[in-house]
Amino acid sequence: MNIQTLYSTSAPLHTPLAKHSDITWRMHATQDVKYNVSIVNGLLNPENSSLANACGKYNNNNDKTKRLVVIDSMVFDLYGDKLKIYFGSWNFDISWKILSGDEINKNMESAIEVTKSMADAGLLRRGEVVVGIGGGVLLDVVGFASSLYRRGVPYIRIPTTLMGQIDAGIGIKTGVNHGDHKNRLGSYFAPSSALIDTSFLGSLNQRHISNGVAEIIKMALIKDRALFELLDSISSHLTPGAFASDDLTIREIMSRAIAGMLAELEPNLWEAELARCVDYGHTFSPSLELLATPTLLHGEAVAVDMALCVALAKGRALLTDEEADRAIALIGKSGLPITHPIFEQDLLEKALADTVKHRDGLQRIPLTNGIGAATFVNDLTSGELTKALDFIAERQHLREQATVL
Incomplete structure (x- = not known):
């Protein structure tokens, strides 16, 4: 961060500033945003390390690794068993939060509900990511909650709908509906990564x-x-x-x-x-x-x-x-x-x-x-x-x- 003082005085440092002087400090900062969007075949195959690596685990040692998974209820019904096998094979200790991904649930109440799950999971502020799995609605809610909790905790997006894989799940916008308006409350908050497996699309109508x-x-x-x-x-x-x-x-x-x-x-x-x-x-x-x-x-x-x-x-x-x-x-x-x-x-x-x-x-x-x-x-x-x-x-x-x- 570079801080530029736009007011200066030649007086010694111990001399107090004049009481009636106008002083301005201009702060300039840039935020470096880096995240990967990857098409990964066989994402839920335990032999595929992509998801484990995105969650911060690079070997399947005996040390339990704590993570929160927020998942669409329909996706959990279809893929919950596979996910449990995958995370189990990599020795993750998973807290599950199951939400309905319907548009009617894209609201502040759902976002607050997710933040409560973050608190209950006892996640570290930077080292233990949240994993969002579902369509665009759920990913928007999870991203928004992640931007709010402790002013920002890392999260991963795994979009399971076509809309999520080519649009809603690959950018940095998050948000919920409010009043009579779409996405009226929201933030710009990049995921750590977005993992796309098109095999999920076979279960859509x-x-x-x-x-x-x-x-x-x-x-x-x-x-x-x-x-x-x-x-x-x-x-x-x-x-x-x-x-x-x-x-x-x-x-x-x-x-x-x-x-x-x-x-x-x-x-x-x-x-x-x-x-x-x-x-x-x-x-x-x-x-x-x-x-x-x-x-x-x-x-x-x-x-x-x-x-x-x-x-x-x-x-x-x-x-x-x-x-x-x-x-x-x-x-x-x-x-x-x-x-x-x-x-x-x-x-x-x-x-x-x-x-x-x-x-x-x-x-x-x-x-x-x-x-x-x-x-x-x-x-x-x-x-x-x-x-x-x-x-x-x-x-x-x-x-x-x-x-x-």
Whole structure:
């Protein structure tokens, strides 16, 4: 840390400073953030040391090593036995905290509950990490609790959903919902590491795979045209089994999605720059996600937002008719919605007003500028929203007609 004194005096050190002098000290510090995001096959195989090493254990000696594992209840039902065998083979002394990873539990109460488990486990402040295993909701809660407890204790992320593996589980943002707002309370707190094993994805249902695919489509539309073409080429094969397999195209899709996300996050981890490409599909979707009945998953709300943004880009001639139709079609073929009954003018205008506050007074809306690139707009009008809604309504009608036929 470098402390610069902006006031100086030539008086001897023992001479008191003048009572009416104004003194300013400017402090400047930088925080070095380093963490690994690793794709690891066979993570729960006791012969694989990756998880043990991430937990700070490099040999399976007889010394018991204390750790807290916070795990989604459904994941525990599916993989609890394997995890117990793994940790047992490496001589870990595990305290278990089992939580529901549903969106309704993404709140301050859950975060406080996790901090109580940290206290009960008696973890050392720096040397004994917390392990979060589950989807994006649980990992956000665990990360937020870890940032609060003793002003920061180390934690590991093991995302078990597609959404977690390519988006929510690999950055440094944590948070919980508060009031009528998504992620209104949160922090930037990097994990020690994030370990990704795609075999977890084989136990998901198709809806949760599509939920994660929405965020991959996002990266394709604003950053990576090659990724878009890959998705489009196998859109009918984006299944749980495919994502859990060794399929080379799926592997490339995963790698490109993760690499693209990390490349966007790394130079702007604390969001000093509020014009962020990765906010594509996240201007109107937070309001939709919280208000939709029946409930929408995060990626489904993002898909509806993306479809609208495709229409907005077409209206500004940033996308050709063909590009817009291909983008809308890919969203639909991936099992995602392009509209919702409450996604209407009034909701959009209120959501936009809230976004302007969140983005410090400007809209900063990312729109596709051709598939695979993005630009930002700050002058979106109500009239454009109306035309975009009409475009999506027309495409939805055509989609329903095709389904009937």
